[in-house]
Amino acid sequence: MGVTAIVGANWGDEGKGKITDHLAVTSDFVCRFQGGKNAGHTIINDYGKFALHLLPSGVFLQNVINVLGPGVALDIQAFVKERNELLSRGVPDPQIRISDRAQVVLPYHILFDLYEEERLGKRQFGSTKSGIAPFYSDKYRKIGIQVADLYDEKRLIERLEFALESKNILLSALYKKDTMTAEAIASELKPLADIIKPYVCDTLDLFYQALKDDKEILLEGQLGALRDPDYGIYPFSTSSSPTAGFASVGAGIPPYKINRIIAVTKAYSTCVGAGPFVSEIFDNEAHELRERGGDSGEYGATTGRPRRIGWFDVVATRYGCKVQGATEVELSLLDVLGYLDEIPICTHYDLDGERIDFFPVSAKIDRAKPVLKNFPGWKTKISHIRNFTDLPDNAKKYVDAIEELIEFPIKWISVGPRREEMINR
Ligand code: GDP
Ligand code: MG
Numbered sequence: 001m002g003v004t005a006i007v008g009a010n011w012g013d014e015g016k017g018k019i020t021d022h023l024a025v026t027s028d029f030v031c032r033f034q035g036g037k038n039a040g041h042t043i044i045n046d047y048g049k050f051a052l053h054l055l056p057s058g059v060f061l062q063n064v065i066n067v068l069g070p071g072v073a074l075d076i077q078a079f080v081k082e083r084n085e086l087l088s089r090g091v092p093d094p095q096i097r098i099s100d101r102a103q104v105v106l107p108y109h110i111l112f113d114l115y116e117e118e119r120l121g122k123r124q125f126g127s128t129k130s131g132i133a134p135f136y137s138d139k140y141r142k143i144g145i146q147v148a149d150l151y152d153e154k155r156l157i158e159r160l161e162f163a164l165e166s167k168n169i170l171l172s173a174l175y176k177k178d179t180m181t182a183e184a185i186a187s188e189l190k191p192l193a194d195i196i197k198p199y200v201c202d203t204l205d206l207f208y209q210a211l212k213d214d215k216e217i218l219l220e221g222q223l224g225a226l227r228d229p230d231y232g233i234y235p236f237s238t239s240s241s242p243t244a245g246f247a248s249v250g251a252g253i254p255p256y257k258i259n260r261i262i263a264v265t266k267a268y269s270t271c272v273g274a275g276p277f278v279s280e281i282f283d284n285e286a287h288e289l290r291e292r293g294g295d296s297g298e299y300g301a302t303t304g305r306p307r308r309i310g311w312f313d314v315v316a317t318r319y320g321c322k323v324q325g326a327t328e329v330e331l332s333l334l335d336v337l338g339y340l341d342e343i344p345i346c347t348h349y350d351l352d353g354e355r356i357d358f359f360p361v362s363a364k365i366d367r368a369k370p371v372l373k374n375f376p377g378w379k380t381k382i383s384h385i386r387n388f389t390d391l392p393d394n395a396k397k398y399v400d401a402i403e404e405l406i407e408f409p410i411k412w413i414s415v416g417p418r419r420e421e422m423i424n425r
Contacts, residue, residue, distance in 0.1 A: 003217045003253055004260040005244035008224025009320030011233075011271040012242075013300075013307065014264040015332035015414055017041025020057035020220045022419050028215040029065050029207070030058030033250030034240035035222035036073030036105055036135065037082075038128040040301025042294070045419045047091050051301040054078050056220055059086060059094035067203050068098045071240060071250020073135045074147065075105040076192040098196055099203040099252070103144040106160075107188065108167055108180060109134040115175040125236060126273025128302050136239035138163065147200055150193035157182045204252040211257055219247040219258070225320035234362050236275025244324050262412065263326035265317045267334040267398075268293070269310035272300050276365040279310035279346035279372075293336050295417035311372065313346045314405040319359035321408040330412035331399060335421075340377040343398060346370040347405060375401060383416035388425045 004023065008014045021043045024030050032039075037053040044050075045060055054075060058064030068074060079098075087093060109131030116134075117124040127133060138144045143163040149156050160182035168179040210217060223242040226232045230241065240246070248255040268289060271277045281289070286309040290298045298307040321329060337343055348355050349368040360368055378392035385391055391399070391413075403410045413423040 001216060002214075002259045003211075003219065003257045004262060005219040005221065005247045005258050005324075006262045006264065007221035007244050007247070007324050008227075008242060009263040009265040009317050009324060009326065009329065010224045010269060010313075011226045011277070012223035013040070013270055013272065014224060014266050015330070016221060016264050017043045017052060017057045018332070018414060018417060018419070019262065019264060019330055019412065019422070020218055021045060021060060022422050023218055024058040024061050024064050025419075026216065027058065027064060027218050029067055029210060029217040030056040031067040031069050031217065031219050031251045032056045032072050032222070033069045033219055033247045034071040034242055035238065036130055036132050037075045037078040038130040038132050038238075038302060039222040041220075041222075042301050042417065043419075044295060044417045048089060049295065050086070050089075053082060053302060055082050055086075055094070055096070058218065059096070060091055062092055062095070065095045065097060065206075067206065067251070068096070068102055069203055069251040070099040070101040071246065072099070072102050073105050073132055073240070074098065074102045075130065076189070076196055078130075080192065080195055096199045097201050097203055097206060098147060098199045100146070100148040100200050102147050103135070103139050104147060104150065104189070105131045105135050106145065107185060108171075109138070111177070112167075112170070115177060119175065124274070126275075130302075133239045147196075150189055151197070153186065156186050156189070160185050207252050211253070217253065219244070219251050219253065221247065225263070225323040226316060228323060231323045233275045233365065236273065259327075261325055261327045262330055263321045263324040263328075263408065264330045264332055265320065265406075266332050267312060267337055267402075269313050269316070270298050270307040271310070272303070272305055272307050276362070276368075277308055277310055278316070278349055278365065278368045279313040279370045280308055281310055288339075289336070292339060293333065311344045311346050311370070312402060313370070314402070315346065315349050315357060315359055318357075318406040318408070321406055326408050328411035329403075329406070329408045330414060331402065331410050332414035334395065334399070334413055335381065335383045335415045337398075338378060338380055338382060341379070342374045343377050344372040344374050345402070345405070347373045383421050385415055386423055388413065388423050391423075
């Protein structure tokens, strides 16, 4: 298949980790190309249940080389912790490579994330407080630290001092906190840099060679299209682009080599944190779906926060698939809906009394209301099913209706959280 991007068509948590783990079985590389440890990709396989934050979802397979590309926010402490957890739970030591151009999440990024949300109080964005927004701000302000800088002490101290000139003013004046020194940060980084040294390489060259050798490569996105800084629900977006388009940059693969883009969407909707969520449901209706959803309830894999719940949103998902440039779609968690007599789908939005089928800009979306249409439920378990034709008629109709409405082909249907619980249509 060549190079496949696996990306979210919604607000994140669509089940990207699950299908990445499923497809990794026959792949050579899995690469994370953006975001950092704010991700939570749940994987359930023979080793148990895992929530991967920073590591690519190929780490359970010895045949896979797992790459953290230059677009990633590398929190070394989180990386070490996550790798150790895998090893302690019996997973064989995975093959890992880290781009020497990736940038490092620094202690002050995490503190600034925390302090800023504290400062904002009720107006906060619902950050996972992993330092992601301050990290990417610094990267584009050109005061970030690249992995390769960690191995040049003089340069590291100079770069940190440069960054701290303004950081320390913010720390003391805006947040009323203690200031920091470059030396203290550098000595904290030193042992971490030593640990990751064996994994550090030029990943552009690694992929250049892999493509020459016709290797199978998976590019694993984090979050989803609606969190993209340009196309998403700005400012309730994330700080790096979770799109297949950016995968080329963040991984280091020529754009024309990405020949398959799998956009993952849930059979209903969930959204973590603040921001517009048009098809949201509340109270008992939401509570029941939240408890039945995911592998054991819809709670954030990184933060444990209850996810907001909604019906499947055609408007948002069609838009998400367009943003991703999906060549195919995975509809995930279809099994979860097996308890409902009738399943509503949000087919349109009502915007100021007008029925619309496009996803509105942030300035308008708060006024959008969902227009729902009910579909009959199938009222049975489907997790054991592996062929589309064996699904109950009403489940097939639900999938077909969504496919027609979103205008992108549904090639995969996930019917349970485990690696093998998948229908390839
Ligand atoms: P990601 O961030 O896109 O990788 O998704 P998450 O792992 O954060 O959230 C998806 C949740 O749904 C997790 O709890 C998964 O274990 C679970 N999951 C994934 N696919 C399926 C499925 O087909 N059925 C059910 N019941 N759970 C699923
Ligand atoms: Mg997640």
